[in-house]
Amino acid sequence: MSASSTDPIIAIATAPGRGGIGVIRVSGPDLSAWAEALCGQALRVRHAHYLPFRNQQGETLDEGLALFFPGPHSYTGEDVLELQGHGGPAVLRRVLDDCLARGAAIGLRLAQPGEFTQRAFLNERLDLAQAEAVADLIEASSTAAARSAMASLSGAFSAEIDALSERIVQLRMLVEATLDFPEEEIDFLEKYQAAKRLDAVTATLDGVLRTARQGLVLREGLHVVLAGQPNVGKSSLLNALAGEDVAIVTPIAGTTRDRVIQQIHIEGIPLHIVDTAGLRETEDTVERIGIERSWAEIARAQVILHLQDARHPDDPLDAEIVRRLPAGTPVLRVLNKVDLLEVAAPAPHGSSMVKKAGPTSASQAPSPDLGLEFGPAADEILRISARTGVGLDTLRARLLRIAGWTPGAESPWLARERHVRALEDARAHLALAREHAAHSDQVLDLFAEELRLAHESLCEITGQFTSDDLLGVIFSSFCIGK
Structure with missing residues (x-):
């Protein structure tokens, strides 16, 4: 991604080729004065202005709508300007080049793939699972996939993960408090029904993992x-x-x-x-x-x-x-x-x-x-018979079964391979924690450590614990302009 996440960025947000409408998107801090100079008039917040798009010499390059969304109430969390004009590649390029020339003074540059959505993530407008759902929604190849991607974007998957994380955190808090009083370690598991609570969390996680695997099949x-x-x-x-x-x-x-x-x-x-x-x-x-x-x-x-x-x-x-x-x-x-x-x-x-x-x-x-x-x-x-169609329905059903898809089921959200891996890792750590709980001679800090690792695995899904390298891989797969 970019060397600086604060530079103003610009890109054509619509797909390449001819279309009835083409959109150019600009995002950056404090763009209101620059946007007003570019458009030749003051722009009311979240109001469509019909106006000509003129270059610095006063030549009209196109005409269309200009919309200004001040941060933090915008897609990226920064000031966002959208210019909606005609969708011809040549006219869009002319307007883009003029914007770049007039934005040189403020450091305006071309956006890299996924950079608008990355800024939405960095500015906490979306978590990482929601940000990935943006790309999944664009790439959805079926109605079912599009519906599930929209559910992920709306936060359905993230809500499941957050609820699981909260339950693990509550159990961790009890463990950490007990570790401060070593004489109470032996009674901890019985006093707070830790094993029973852990089994309940594990059962819930198993359900989320099953749904995630269905969501992965629907996506991949x-x-x-x-x-x-x-x-x-x-x-x-x-x-x-x-x-x-x-x-x-x-x-x-x-x-x-x-x-x-x-x-x-x-x-x-x-x-x-x-x-x-x-x-x-x-x-x-x-x-x-x-x-x-x-x-x-x-x-x-x-x-x-x-x-x-x-x-x-x-x-x-x-x-x-x-x-x-x-x-x-x-x-x-x-x-x-x-x-x-x-x-x-x-x-x-x-x-x-x-x-x-x-x-x-x-x-x-x-x-x-x-x-x-x-x-x-x-x-x-x-x-x-491929010629007559005999047996093809059986073949289709068998392929779905191999894929792990339950006929008639529908995943409420999409998932990616990394989500499934993170859930599997969390499940493995909870299993180890349960083993420690089953042996009273085990030290309590091992139990606590497995809970911590399970929590971190879940947080990787929503991006609370995520490396910059992984972010680069995820957002580089997005289309430019999104």
Whole structure:
């Protein structure tokens, strides 16, 4: 971020490109006199003034609205001036350049990404979780994510964390007071029901952690990679899940040469689906490069859908693919093209075999046998038809379950990975404190120390204990002008 957090800053706050309206935002201490000189008239507080935007030579660059918000009652907590004019890139740039030239005397400079919101945080207009929610609201890719981000921005998540912190602080106060009177240490746990109170705090924290994990799924989504031999229907499945033709589908093996990424939503949860080149041995240089990229994508996957042709479920080449899949990554075995099979009788429980008797129409394929089952190696097997849509609802539901999303649930707020980690750390410290409480021979200061560490972990979420390096990382990911 900037070397000085007190310099006046300016930026175009609207997205790049043409638009009906473009906004230029200025923030800094004591801007009222400069804003009046820039606009050529006194500006009433929080009142829209329609006026021309003229340069120092008197040339009209644009015309629009000027609004002045004095600190501390502004977004950043400083004086803020907004100029709302036409949204053409050229006209916005002219007004911006003129503002910079006329602001040189007061040290006006271009804002860095997220610097307006960082100042709102530093001036205690927002806590850190709320500040992050600003970016999450802008980046929300679904209605559910936008609603939850707005709840976070309104302080719903922070209120949960503050309430938890307050309960831990109250327990810490009792411990610290007892430490001043060593003769009372032995009776402390029983006298103040410390263990019972700690269990209650831990139960509440567990609930917040569950909700945070749901909020993380809603924000981050799931990285799903389609893997398998050529012509097993990976591109067809991608198109079916996306609801449009985003990948080329032909009967020619090796049609997909490079990855194709498409984001879809299931119950508001973003899934990043990656179609990859068919995995096989090849002498084709271009296809070989595509296959190498496929394996690299598989290594980064959170979930792997291993597609196979349902007519050849025991192909030895698929066994070789399975052998090379990364350990620890969830793998769903998906038998595609069941519409080309005729199932004479239900397969034995635990078997992945399907009796082949030639092609059949989609209407003849019995849907009850196309759901979720478990193979002999405890691998989940899904039987689908990407062409007809059979089994796709089961696949969608299974992906949500892997993501940790409860069907029909909705997180009241968004969360980030760092929030979940901080909550997990706090939970671990409370568990250690409970262990100390269970042994009367443990010294009380160990109990107190774990409570202190749990409290600090929670405070990292709202920014009470946060390093400057972390702040730099967080706000640098924001868009310029926000």
